[in-house]
Amino acid sequence: MSKKVSLTNKILIAMSLGLILGSLINAYATTQDFIQIYLVNGLFYVIGAAFINALKMLVVPLVTFSLICGVCGIGDINALGRIGLKSFLLYLLTTGLAISLALVVAISLAPGQGFEQQQASSSFIAKPSPSIADVFINIIPSNPIEAFAQGNMLQIIFFVILFAIAMLMCGDIGRQLADTAEKLNEVMMQVVTLVMDFAPIGVFCLMAKTFSEQGLSLILPMIGYFSVVILCLLLHALGTFSILLVFFAKLNPLIFLKKMRPAHIFAFSTASSNATIPVTLQALEKRIGISNTTAAFTVPLGATINMDGTAIMQGVATVFIANVYQIDLALSQYITIIGMSILASIGTAGVPGVGLIMLAMVFNQVGLPVEGIGLILGVDRLLDMMRTVVNITGDATVTCIVARGENTIDEAIFNNPDAGIIADIHLPHKAS
Ligand code: ASP
Numbered sequence: 001m002s003k004k005v006s007l008t009n010k011i012l013i014a015m016s017l018g019l020i021l022g023s024l025i026n027a028y029a030t031t032q033d034f035i036q037i038y039l040v041n042g043l044f045y046v047i048g049a050a051f052i053n054a055l056k057m058l059v060v061p062l063v064t065f066s067l068i069c070g071v072c073g074i075g076d077i078n079a080l081g082r083i084g085l086k087s088f089l090l091y092l093l094t095t096g097l098a099i100s101l102a103l104v105v106a107i108s109l110a111p112g113q114g115f116e117q118q119q120a121s122s123s124f125i126a127k128p129s130p131s132i133a134d135v136f137i138n139i140i141p142s143n144p145i146e147a148f149a150q151g152n153m154l155q156i157i158f159f160v161i162l163f164a165i166a167m168l169m170c171g172d173i174g175r176q177l178a179d180t181a182e183k184l185n186e187v188m189m190q191v192v193t194l195v196m197d198f199a200p201i202g203v204f205c206l207m208a209k210t211f212s213e214q215g216l217s218l219i220l221p222m223i224g225y226f227s228v229v230i231l232c233l234l235l236h237a238l239g240t241f242s243i244l245l246v247f248f249a250k251l252n253p254l255i256f257l258k259k260m261r262p263a264h265i266f267a268f269s270t271a272s273s274n275a276t277i278p279v280t281l282q283a284l285e286k287r288i289g290i291s292n293t294t295a296a297f298t299v300p301l302g303a304t305i306n307m308d309g310t311a312i313m314q315g316v317a318t319v320f321i322a323n324v325y326q327i328d329l330a331l332s333q334y335i336t337i338i339g340m341s342i343l344a345s346i347g348t349a350g351v352p353g354v355g356l357i358m359l360a361m362v363f364n365q366v367g368l369p370v371e372g373i374g375l376i377l378g379v380d381r382l383l384d385m386m387r388t389v390v391n392i393t394g395d396a397t398v399t400c401i402v403a404r405g406e407n408t409i410d411e412a413i414f415n416n417p418d419a420g421i422i423a424d425i426h427l428p429h430k431a432s
Helices: 002-028 034-074 077-109 132-137 144-150 153-169 172-196 199-213 216-249 253-259 261-270 273-288 292-305 308-324 331-347 354-366 370-406 411-415
Strands: none
Touching: 002 034, 002 199, 002 261, 034 077, 034 153, 034 172, 034 199, 034 261, 034 273, 034 292, 077 153, 077 216, 077 292, 077 308, 077 331, 077 370, 132 331, 144 153, 153 172, 153 292, 172 273, 199 261, 199 370, 216 253, 216 308, 216 370, 253 261, 253 273, 253 370, 253 411, 261 273, 261 370, 273 292, 273 370, 273 411, 292 331, 292 370, 308 331, 308 354, 308 370, 331 354, 354 370
8 A cells, every 4th residue: 555655755755855956956056057057957857848748748638538438428418518507607706706815815915015116027028818709719629630739728628529429419339439438538547647657757857947947036025925926825725615615515625635636746846737637637536536527527628717826816916016016906997807817717728827928918908017027927937836736726626516516426435545546557567
């Protein structure tokens, strides 16, 4: 048994070691140093980026096979529509709660008052953001192959669901295909396990690289903003989600958080909800006991449209920048911020740094200076890692609530502490 637990613990140890080593390099090595060139931008960068690629490699095939199995498993188009509508509305609700909480806390604590504007470290050039009409039009892929090639999650979900519904309508032929998809899904889950075996080294390199670039010196001048964001993230993750889990999913939040730990580690080290999809799926299905018929649908959808942590950052950043530039925001502007944050999170994928692009959309809408984002750029990577953890926890919480409503949660798995623990890989040997 102890051997089984060891991979998760190995990843945790690797994460802490990477964090410590990275911080030491940041404190003691200068930019021209051998360490910076060959270790940080050489070895750590190459292994870290390769590991992220390996995770991303799993996402499209896993979501495809898993979603086909999910839709065929539900087997009923009405039930599918019900799950879709429920998860969509719950995602909107949790994002709305997140941004409202952030605004209330930030307005009360007023970070940024008396802050010297000249401290702006660099100016921020906003990338153009998609219009709301485009967001909805673009859910339908004009070319599914392109959608798969680019990993466009909403388009993939749309096409695969349509395809799986058609499979259901085709009777025998569809059933044969569904059997094959089930086998392929099983194999893909095994590929996930194989990639996870390299996680300790991948996570170590990602942490070491990030923390060698993110020193304490960047955080200190921004400590007010930084701590208000973290406070709100904690309140939302431990408060709001726990309340929702207890009352609507009837689950113990402490067990839930413990079982989500592997997914949290991956979200933190990759800062990408999308790249974490395979691990979130595995945690929900194998450790928490949610059926594939629910999780295969809600997880990829949530990774794209649900970003509670990102909404929190946006709420606090808006109040912070308004305070720095001494701009008074009216109630109607706050309501616009809530609406914009919810809409922005629907239209943008869960990849690193996307929160800043969404923030530019919000600033444009309420007339705050977009170059103000330059102020928070320096500390954004660290906050990105933390808010991604909250983003995927939100996806998992909504999944549990939907699963409770659909009766697709296996309490025996949920209550079994050893269920689905990532085991060390034992590669098959050729029989002699
Ligand atoms: N990195 C976040 C995610 O993948 C999005 C963001 O806040 O930038 O969920």
